[in-house]
Amino acid sequence: MTDEEGPRAAKRLKSSTGDVARAAKFKRGPEVATRRIEDKKLKGKLRHSERVVSEAQAAAAKVDEWLLPRDAGELEAEGMERTWRFSQQDIVGAVEVGAGRKAFDLQLDQLGPYSLDFSRSGRHMLLAGRKGHLALLDWQRSRLICEVQVKETTHDIKFLHNEQFFAAAQRKYVYIYDKRGLEVHCLRDTTEATCLEFLPHHFLLCSVGATGMLRYQDTSTGQVVASHRTRQGPCSIMRQNPWNAALCLGHGNGTVTMWTPNITTPVVRMLCHHGPLRSLAADSQGRHMVTTGADGQVKVWDLRMLRPLHAYLSPSPADSCDISQRGLLAVGYGRRVQVWKDALSSKAQAPYMTHRLMGGTLRDLHFCPYEDVLGIGHSGGVSTMLVPGAGEPNYDSLVADPFQTRKQRREAEVHALLDKLQPAMIVLDPGAITTVLREPREVQKEKQAEAEAANQARLAEQRGKNEGKKRMKGKNKPSRRQSKRQANIIEERKPGVKARMREQGVSAEFGHKQARPEAEVPADVPRALHRFFKK
Amino acid sequence: MKVKTINRSEEECTRSRAQDVQKVHRNLDPALHPFEKAKEYTRALNAAKMDRVFAKPFIAALTHDDGITCLARNPRRLNCLLSGSADGDIRLWDVPARRCLRRMTGHTGAVKGVSVTSDGEAAVSCSTDCTVKLWKVPFAPFDGGPIQEEGEAVLEFSGKHAFRCIDHHWERAQFATAGAAVEVWDHERAEPVQTFTWGSDTITSVRFNPAEPDVFATAGSDRGIALYDLRSNTPLRKLVMQTRCNAIAWNPMEAFNFTVANEDCNLYTYDMRRLASASCVHQDFVSAVMDLDYSPTGREFVAGSYDRTVRIFPFNGGHSREVYHTKRMQRVFAVRFSGDASYVFSGSDDMNVRVWKANASEQLGTLLPRERKKQQYNNALLERHKHLPEVARIVRHRHLPAPVYKAAKLRRVQQDSERRKTQHRIAHSAPGSVKIKAARKKKVVAEVE
Numbered sequence: 012m013t014d015e016e017g018p019r020a021a022k023r024l025k026s027s028t029g030d031v032a033r034a035a036k037f038k039r040g041p042e043v044a045t046r047r048i049e050d051k052k053l054k055g056k057l058r059h060s061e062r063v064v065s066e067a068q069a070a071a072a073k074v075d076e077w078l079l080p081r082d083a084g085e086l087e088a089e090g091m092e093r094t095w096r097f098s099q100q101d102i103v104g105a106v107e108v109g110a111g112r113k114a115f116d117l118q119l120d121q122l123g124p125y126s127l128d129f130s131r132s133g134r135h136m137l138l139a140g141r142k143g144h145l146a147l148l149d150w151q152r153s154r155l156i157c158e159v160q161v162k163e164t165t166h167d168i169k170f171l172h173n174e175q176f177f178a179a180a181q182r183k184y185v186y187i188y189d190k191r192g193l194e195v196h197c198l199r200d201t202t203e204a205t206c207l208e209f210l211p212h213h214f215l216l217c218s219v220g221a222t223g224m225l226r227y228q229d230t231s232t233g234q235v236v237a238s239h240r241t242r243q244g245p246c247s248i249m250r251q252n253p254w255n256a257a258l259c260l261g262h263g264n265g266t267v268t269m270w271t272p273n274i275t276t277p278v279v280r281m282l283c284h285h286g287p288l289r290s291l292a293a294d295s296q297g298r299h300m301v302t303t304g305a306d307g308q309v310k311v312w313d314l315r316m317l318r319p320l321h322a323y324l325s326p327s328p329a330d331s332c333d334i335s336q337r338g339l340l341a342v343g344y345g346r347r348v349q350v351w352k353d354a355l356s357s358k359a360q361a362p363y364m365t366h367r368l369m370g371g372t373l374r375d376l377h378f379c380p381y382e383d384v385l386g387i388g389h390s391g392g393v394s395t396m397l398v399p400g401a402g403e404p405n406y407d408s409l410v411a412d413p414f415q416t417r418k419q420r421r422e423a424e425v426h427a428l429l430d431k432l433q434p435a436m437i438v439l440d441p442g443a444i445t446t447v448l449r450e451p452r453e454v455q456k457e458k459q460a461e462a463e464a465a466n467q468a469r470l471a472e473q474r475g476k477n478e479g480k481k482r483m484k485g486k487n488k489p490s491r492r493q494s495k496r497q498a499n500i501i502e503e504r505k506p507g508v509k510a511r512m513r514e515q516g517v518s519a520e521f522g523h524k525q526a527r528p529e530a531e532v533p534a535d536v537p538r539a540l541h542r543f544f545k546k
Numbered sequence: 547m548k549v550k551t552i553n554r555s556e557e558e559c560t561r562s563r564a565q566d567v568q569k570v571h572r573n574l575d576p577a578l579h580p581f582e583k584a585k586e587y588t589r590a591l592n593a594a595k596m597d598r599v600f601a602k603p604f605i606a607a608l609t610h611d612d613g614i615t616c617l618a619r620n621p622r623r624l625n626c627l628l629s630g631s632a633d634g635d636i637r638l639w640d641v642p643a644r645r646c647l648r649r650m651t652g653h654t655g656a657v658k659g660v661s662v663t664s665d666g667e668a669a670v671s672c673s674t675d676c677t678v679k680l681w682k683v684p685f686a687p688f689d690g691g692p693i694q695e696e697g698e699a700v701l702e703f704s705g706k707h708a709f710r711c712i713d714h715h716w717e718r719a720q721f722a723t724a725g726a727a728v729e730v731w732d733h734e735r736a737e738p739v740q741t742f743t744w745g746s747d748t749i750t751s752v753r754f755n756p757a758e759p760d761v762f763a764t765a766g767s768d769r770g771i772a773l774y775d776l777r778s779n780t781p782l783r784k785l786v787m788q789t790r791c792n793a794i795a796w797n798p799m800e801a802f803n804f805t806v807a808n809e810d811c812n813l814y815t816y817d818m819r820r821l822a823s824a825s826c827v828h829q830d831f832v833s834a835v836m837d838l839d840y841s842p843t844g845r846e847f848v849a850g851s852y853d854r855t856v857r858i859f860p861f862n863g864g865h866s867r868e869v870y871h872t873k874r875m876q877r878v879f880a881v882r883f884s885g886d887a888s889y890v891f892s893g894s895d896d897m898n899v900r901v902w903k904a905n906a907s908e909q910l911g912t913l914l915p916r917e918r919k920k921q922q923y924n925n926a927l928l929e930r931h932k933h934l935p936e937v938a939r940i941v942r943h944r945h946l947p948a949p950v951y952k953a954a955k956l957r958r959v960q961q962d963s964e965r966r967k968t969q970h971r972i973a974h975s976a977p978g979s980v981k982i983k984a985a986r987k988k989k990v991v992a993e994v995e
Contacts (some may be wrong), residue, residue: 036575036576037574037576039576071574074572074574075574075575079573080571081552081554082550083552084549084550084551084552085548085549085550086547086548086549086550087547087548087549088547089547089548092547097547097549101547102549102551105547105549106549106550106551106553107551107553109553109555110551110552110553113551212580212581212584212585253580254580255580256581295577295580296576296577296580336577381552382552383551383552397551399549399550399551402552403573403575403577403578404552405571405573405575406571406573406578407571407572407573407574407578407579408568408569408570408571408572409570409572410573410578410579412571413554413559414554414556414559414560416560416568419568429589429592430585430588430589431588432581432584432585432588433588436581436584436587436588441580441581441583441584442583444583444584444587445583445584445586445587445931445934446583
């Protein structure tokens with residue numbers, strides 16, 4: 012009883028800083044500043060909505076504080092103990108029986124090495140042996156659901172929207188199987204894929220492989236939504252950023268590129284390592300990315316600022332890495348697996364846990380969602396290790412429920428399809444959707460000034476033109492034009508013409524003939540006969 | 547060593563018996579709910595689409611033998627509707643059962659107005675045969691079966707001229723008729739108690755104010771809207787508009803406001819204290835508006851037009867929220883809101899009274915709590931995303947009959963060119979020399995005391 016009371020009381024007594032942090036978790040950005048708004052109706056509406064939002068946040072924080080049924084797992088060392096020295100046997104021995112059963116070893120040394128995948132609720136596990144052994148397990152109950160031998164090299168395997176279907180990247184094509192292990196589809200568009208990723212909110216199956224072609228295929232309609240040429244050669248490292256559904260691809264030249272289906276070029280391209288990339292992983296809120304390279308570095312990146320945070324050096328280049336729901340980092344190389352705690356936002360000094368694989372060398376590792384379990388695929392089969400504090404202890408039944416019934420699953424499938432997001436909605440900042448893209452004030456002013464200047468220039472030019480032109484009525488008549496043309500010619504010739512005229516004794520006045528001197532006509536000649544007196 | 551890992555037992559997380567409801571655990575941590583804005587937007591789009599998909603407003607048609615000229619609802623009963631037709635026939639309808647309870651024959655001319663008394667037990671009707679008749683109105687019984695009794699008039703009042711409209715007082719045993727003059731009658735007297743005239747033209751519509759028992763308003767074919775007080779012998783004020791008003795209705799919640807249905811395709815809402823300018827102009831019709839009726843909530847009203855459509859307007863909105871039409875519906879002459887504001891009745895030339903839902907996509911019947919919640923959620927989503935172009939486009943979209951669509955387009959072109967012309971005129975005249983009259987004042991010709 013006292014054990015129950017202790018932490019609760021402590022919780023209650025804790026200062027309000029904890030509450031503030033908790034409330035901050037539910038905050039979706041800054042409040043709207045309503046003070047300067049003059050429209051009273053709008054102001055009232057905004058204030059009301061702000062109040063509603065803040066009340067909802069407070070309520071959510073309260074729920075978070077008091078009503079969630081479970082606390083996260085933990086591993087604490089006492090005295091001279093160190094957490095990384097605890098072996099799996101120690102931990103399994105110390106935890107409850109049900110939890111201890113979750114650590115197991117599957118010895119499958121014929122068809123390995125194995126890659127694996129967990130379903131979104133963490134209940135099911137998929138195995139894919141390199142030599143074509145596919146298996147779907149309800150691993151928490153140690154039940155094999157289906158098993159197939161496809162007799163073909165299999166590179167990768169992924170669950171689709173629920174545990175009913177999964178996709179496997181085989182030697183030539185990508186195949187989709189159902190939970191009985193029957194081949195449902197063969198995606199002949201995607202050839203030689205080595206990496207698969209499924210975007211569950213968009214129903215997009217993404218694949219990249221030896222051809223360096225990144226393909227997005229909608230699994231609800233079957234359409235190929237986009238296919239991008241990465242132009243970086245064969246690619247075998249792909250992970251999604253679960254926060255914005257951008258795909259991160261690791262390349263042989265040490266770069267990481269991020270892709271969305273809407274843009275044919277990478278939205279982000281960053282040089283992460285000297286030498287080829289080995290693996291990468293992004294955390295669930297899109298804050299950090301971890302890359303491991305052949306140069307032996309394990310680097311942590313800030314995904315929002317696209318900046319390196321810090322780097323760790325692994326004894327030999329890490330082959331695989333993953334980040335758990337609560338931010339634990341697992342890194343594996345050879346026969347070793349290390350788990351790091353608080354290694355993303357700050358630089359950790361020592362690993363949280365270490366583990367040595369007995370069965371073989373590592374191929375793939377994944378944290379199981381909603382469980383304190385790390386699944387490891389290696390050349391000798393598949394094993395799991397307990398990592399206290401890795402998984403989110405409280406699941407949301409409407410998001411992913413490990414104890415989902417058939418009816419609930421069907422309901423959830425329909426709802427997921429109704430809420431399916433369009434591929435065009437994949438952007439780097441998922442909060443930008445439904446907001447007005449507003450330019451910064453300086454840019455606005457600059458643009459305004461530019462437009463104003465251009466307008467002024469145009470007006471000035473027009474005015475200059477208008478002034479040059481003399482607008483007078485009737486000036487543009489054809490006859491006038493003709494005469495003007497003539498006039499101009501004569502005007503040009505004017506000096507010469509004038510000189511000649513002077514020589515000939517003609518008046519310089521253009522167009523006026525000088526009166527010729529009258530011929531002598533005798534006075535008695537009648538007027539009618541004057542014309543016969545020629546000059 | 548202190549160690550603890552997640553260990554959920556299935557018994558704890560699931561229901562214990564098959565009869566129980568499934569356990570639902572929520573965790574509101576934003577990390578578990580990515581893409582919340584995109585999801586909300588998608589849901590809003592879906593809600594808008596659903597809203598349009600389920601918009602099936604037409605419920606029933608109740609048939610007469612001639613064109614419908616007037617409708618009346620019973621203030622005491624939700625399920626009763628009275629309709630008068632051009633052949634002198636009045637029918638009492640049991641709306642939920644869609645059957646005719648009683649036919650009231652006796653008028654030899656077209657029935658022009660029906661109104662139910664305040665106690666809901668009698669109705670008065672007026673006709674072009676210069677008579678007003680008072681009928682007993684039975685309540686619709688709860689048991690089914692076809693009832694079609696012929697009804698006889700209880701009282702008959704004869705006037706000197708053809709009547710065009712009638713309105714019963716909501717409190718007293720009085721009613722007002724409109725025709726060549728406005729006359730106020732008492733149930734006990736054979737002759738009108740009071741007679742009002744102003745000018746010589748016919749009055750087409752009369753309505754008592756729902757709050758002030760002595761005040762009523764009329765609209766006439768002399769383009770005038772007049773306000774009267776029973777305590778004085780002369781009309782109070784009169785407003786002359788550019789075109790004629792066909793009908794008038796008071797807002798039941800803001801009883802100083804009334805709306806008139808005008809011949810110029812628009813409706814105008816006036817404040818009776820300030821007649822110089824309309825407080826709102828409601829446009830969208832493309833032909834004369836024939837009748838209107840306020841919802842009992844006072845937040846919206848329904849209007850029917852000569853262009854064969856029925857529209858529902860918000861009381862303060864310039865454009866209609868909803869438009870109803872069918873292939874067979876002809877010119878609409880009478881419209882009424884039901885007493886619970888959830889249905890709309892329209893009577894048209896094609897001898898049918900049509901029953902419509904006031905909210906086209908509303909689900910009829912009792913809603914389960916979950917359905918109601920979902921509906922509220924959808925409405926909130928639509929409200930929140932209504933300014934987004936894609937959502938707004940879907941919500942705004944209405945199919946219109948081709949003639950109405952074309953006429954509306956033509957009207958828009960005309961109005962645009964008019965506006966452009968005015969702008970040009972302003973731009974090329976001395977500042978301040980062009981006076982623009984607001985649309986709310988434009989149609990007011992004169993205000994007479």
